[in-house]
Amino acid sequence: MQRVTVTLDDDLMADLDRIIAARGYQNRSEAVRDLARTGLAQAAGEVAGTRSCVATLMYVYDHEARELPKRLTRGFHRHHDLSLATLHVHLDEESCLEVTVLKGHGNEVQSFANGVIAERGVRHGHVVYIPAPEPAAHSHGHGHSHARGRRRRRAA
Ligand code: NI
Incomplete structure (x- = not known):
């Protein structure tokens, strides 16, 4: 306290x-x-909704756990547009620590991160969200305006 x-x-x-x-x-x-x-x-x-965000997701898992590494890899391939990079550390004989940088719409990032954390055998799951700075022109192709988000940030 x-x-x-x-x-x-x-x-x-x-x-x-x-x-x-x-x-x-x-x-x-x-x-x-x-x-x-x-x-x-x-x-x-x-952070959620359709506003862009960047997040770091960290978690520890047992690489010997049946099917778990395969399930995680499958999830990352399914959401390859969200995951920018992953750091993998072999913590000890059994445990792997991964830190992933995610980027996308808040709701998509949140649901993907929550899914990884909720996987059976994933421990110490933790996600930190950072509102993404809006680039002047961006090419991720969903074509909506970010003017409102920008205005709100300036007012804060
Ligand atoms: Ni490992």
Whole structure:
């Protein structure tokens, strides 16, 4: 746990106290923790949809596990457009660590990453999303405008 000091204006504090009373929180810290979790989940969700993103996906698996390396390879070939590069490290006698850089629409990247992490025998699955910078002209051929995303980023 870390203790942080946050400055809130009176109106926001009043709103927060109302929520605390309405939901029966023990104290302000518990309420702020919950609201921060909600906000973080929402922020993660913003990566999804058709906005472009880059993500790193890491996971450990047992290369002796029956069919697992084959299943993983099949998945990567099926989504060859999403996976830019993979680093493979033979961690020890049994375990392989892979770090893959994915790029594509948030929802596609998310569903592919979740699928790899959910494979039986895949351990320590973890994915980090980064909103992709929009190139001035790009050639991945789906032809829609990214103007809205760009405007939102500038406003932030
Ligand atoms: Ni290996």
